[in-house]
Amino acid sequence: MAEVNIKYLAEKLKLSPSTVSRALNDSYEISQPTKDRVIAMAKELNYQPNPFARSLREQKSKTIAVIIPERINNFFSQVIDGIEEITQEYGYHLLVYSTHENVETERKIVSYLLNGRVDAIVMSVSSQTKKIDHLETVYSKGVPLIFFDRICQEIPTTKFISNDYENGFKATVHLIEKGCKKIFFLMLSKEISIGRERFRGYQDALKKYGLPYEENWIVQCSQSEEENIKLIARILYGLDRPDGILASVEKLAIATYHAARETRLEMPKDFKMVSFSNMKIAGLLKPSLTTISQPAFEIGSEMAKLLMKKLTKPNQPAFENKVIQMPSQIDFRESSN
Amino acid sequence: MAEVNIKYLAEKLKLSPSTVSRALNDSYEISQPTKDRVIAMAKELNYQPNPFARSLREQKSKTIAVIIPERINNFFSQVIDGIEEITQEYGYHLLVYSTHENVETERKIVSYLLNGRVDAIVMSVSSQTKKIDHLETVYSKGVPLIFFDRICQEIPTTKFISNDYENGFKATVHLIEKGCKKIFFLMLSKEISIGRERFRGYQDALKKYGLPYEENWIVQCSQSEEENIKLIARILYGLDRPDGILASVEKLAIATYHAARETRLEMPKDFKMVSFSNMKIAGLLKPSLTTISQPAFEIGSEMAKLLMKKLTKPNQPAFENKVIQMPSQIDFRESSN
DNA sequence: CTTTGACCCGAAATCGTTTGCATCAAAATT
DNA sequence: AATTTTGATGCAAACGATTTCGGGTCAAAG
Numbered sequence A, B: 001m002a003e004v005n006i007k008y009l010a011e012k013l014k015l016s017p018s019t020v021s022r023a024l025n026d027s028y029e030i031s032q033p034t035k036d037r038v039i040a041m042a043k044e045l046n047y048q049p050n051p052f053a054r055s056l057r058e059q060k061s062k063t064i065a066v067i068i069p070e071r072i073n074n075f076f077s078q079v080i081d082g083i084e085e086i087t088q089e090y091g092y093h094l095l096v097y098s099t100h101e102n103v104e105t106e107r108k109i110v111s112y113l114l115n116g117r118v119d120a121i122v123m124s125v126s127s128q129t130k131k132i133d134h135l136e137t138v139y140s141k142g143v144p145l146i147f148f149d150r151i152c153q154e155i156p157t158t159k160f161i162s163n164d165y166e167n168g169f170k171a172t173v174h175l176i177e178k179g180c181k182k183i184f185f186l187m188l189s190k191e192i193s194i195g196r197e198r199f200r201g202y203q204d205a206l207k208k209y210g211l212p213y214e215e216n217w218i219v220q221c222s223q224s225e226e227e228n229i230k231l232i233a234r235i236l237y238g239l240d241r242p243d244g245i246l247a248s249v250e251k252l253a254i255a256t257y258h259a260a261r262e263t264r265l266e267m268p269k270d271f272k273m274v275s276f277s278n279m280k281i282a283g284l285l286k287p288s289l290t291t292i293s294q295p296a297f298e299i300g301s302e303m304a305k306l307l308m309k310k311l312t313k314p315n316q317p318a319f320e321n322k323v324i325q326m327p328s329q330i331d332f333r334e335s336s337n
Numbered sequence C: 001c002t003t004t005g006a007c008c009c010g011a012a013a014t015c016g017t018t019t020g021c022a023t024c025a026a027a028a029t030t
Numbered sequence D: 001a002a003t004t005t006t007g008a009t010g011c012a013a014a015c016g017a018t019t020t021c022g023g024g025t026c027a028a029a030g
Helices: A006-013 A017-024 A032-044 A051-058 A074-089 A103-112 A133-140 A164-177 A193-208 A225-237 A250-263 A296-312 B006-013 B017-024 B032-044 B051-058 B074-087 B103-112 B133-140 B164-177 B193-208 B225-237 B250-263 B296-312
Strands: A063-068 A093-098 A120-123 A145-148 A159-162 A183-187 A218-220 A244-247 A272-276 A290-293 A323-326 A329-331 B063-068 B093-098 B120-123 B145-148 B159-162 B183-187 B218-220 B244-247 B272-276 B290-293 B323-326 B329-331
Touching: A006 A017, A006 A032, A017 A032, A051 B051, A063 A074, A063 A103, A074 A093, A074 A296, A074 B093, A093 B074, A103 A133, A120 A296, A133 A145, A145 A296, A159 A164, A159 A296, A164 A183, A164 A193, A164 A244, A164 A272, A164 A290, A164 A329, A183 A193, A183 A250, A218 A225, A225 A250, A244 A250, A250 A272, A296 A323, B006 B017, B006 B032, B017 B032, B063 B074, B063 B103, B074 B093, B074 B296, B103 B133, B120 B296, B133 B145, B145 B296, B159 B164, B159 B296, B164 B183, B164 B193, B164 B244, B164 B272, B164 B290, B164 B329, B183 B193, B183 B250, B218 B225, B225 B250, B244 B250, B250 B272, B296 B323
Parallel strands: A063 A093, A063 A120, A120 A145, A145 A159, A159 A323, A183 A218, A183 A244, A244 A272, A272 A290, B063 B093, B063 B120, B120 B145, B145 B159, B159 B323, B183 B218, B183 B244, B244 B272, B272 B290
Antiparallel strands: A093 B093, A290 A329, B290 B329
């Protein structure tokens, strides 16, 4: 493969490696004619600097890690698209990892990243994450860290979410106004902070309208689609079945569609549903699904902007400990009508 | 941040860096007691080897690039999941890039990867890719390269696809058997090899059943969803409108749903449709969509297995110039009934 | 005629690992 | 007893880029 490196360029040009390096980096110490010669030769030989030598020397990698709980989810794909939109301009690379909602995997991935392999980490924690010492380690090592969607409140850094509380509230009010009296709340796990916010909105809306809710209306689902369908079907078969459902994540809405089909119940006649979801084709479902969708792309690009500012400008402070809320959008469709 | 490195470990242990390195790499030249001491100390100080120093020295990065035309597509997400499943075990990292179906972006991304940043590239080319000199460069530089789905026939390496010809054929036959006489074929671009195979299957099926087809039944769509909807709607409004549609990619099927809605035509009454798609919720659409879905996860994991074999074992030959076909699955649903 | 400063360039150290070769004691062999 | 072998370790050179330091030239200024 005979890589062409700086030394080789220097030889060809009868210059020293340092001069070549400086010329390529447009140093003021090098005369214009020399620069031109060097650049021309570099182009001719198609010189590509070795990224590892550079990273080793400069102690930075121009690489960012993105850790998400699952890939097969439009929301996360859109967020990554948003991140890439910005980072690509700056020549940064993206290492993407999926934890598959598994804490152990999450811990392992994070541990790979503590050796300087990446300049920063952007992540959405797994739904099973309870102990957060691995995240504290990242923080204490000084690796810039940003959370989004599934955030970890305990770590004092910047977090991006959408106005989950507000939309949990609005969605519930919407169901109430459509006449629902028994509104169930489907969630993945108590551990997810995001679920909590959406849940608080739900609770407060019920309270405001003087509606009751019982413990078993809060349905804790699992990772298994099959089990979730069974669980929800059982609930729909039950005597105490809901006339309204608020699904805190997309996959639970999908499971509900399957469960409804199994139990031969029809939305919105037998029960109504609203779901948090960034599915593009919510409008093509049968029935079309009322969704609360997050500005995923913008969340990604905003995070990336913040990152790029910190990584490419000198003397930037650590990320502030704050939560940035981006507005979601509710699209009313048949499922809740 | 005071990174703990080998030199520091050596000092602490009163050993030379070389001994420490060898001990950590479990070299036969080092005595067991010394190894134990070194390993214990490394664990205590939480030593993490610097990946760049190692990559620089070893001339390999333990990183693989995955280049896809778009992220918001279940097929590609599943493929990446499949790749990760295997590579993670071997401690390999995944750099993921999206070209957004843009050749220029594709060229730029590829050029970033010619400097040893990655040990291999797995890619699905953009629909606009016509000139392939950038891919030839990758190949000639000796970077291991595997194509999937949108393959580039001209490069002599291993390619993974599903039995596109066969399924294009079967899907068309299915539509014919359901009574369709005017079957249109929706494609993204003539450049995509994959489209060609599917198209050949379509053509041959028509031929076999003695059905005609006209030039303008082959619809070339664009990247813009909006334009595609308009285009398809215009076709559906037309006098010469199809009674069957074979969509070669998922996004065109979605566009067709929107166009049908606009023109108030109903599937499968007014026309029937089959689409290549890995959408999980095809069964929940209105009407549910008959799909040909690829074994995406397996395509990913098979590619990764091949890669890992080449990268982790000594003296492996270059990838054979062959096309590996994985069987797709057809799920018949309402849209074509 | 010296000094100053602008300008151009090279030698060598550095980043953290790995590894070919040298070293040196103890054990084994002649 | 002298020599070879073995086993365990250290020295120093890579890998390829950046950067500190320092040297030299040449023209203008003092």
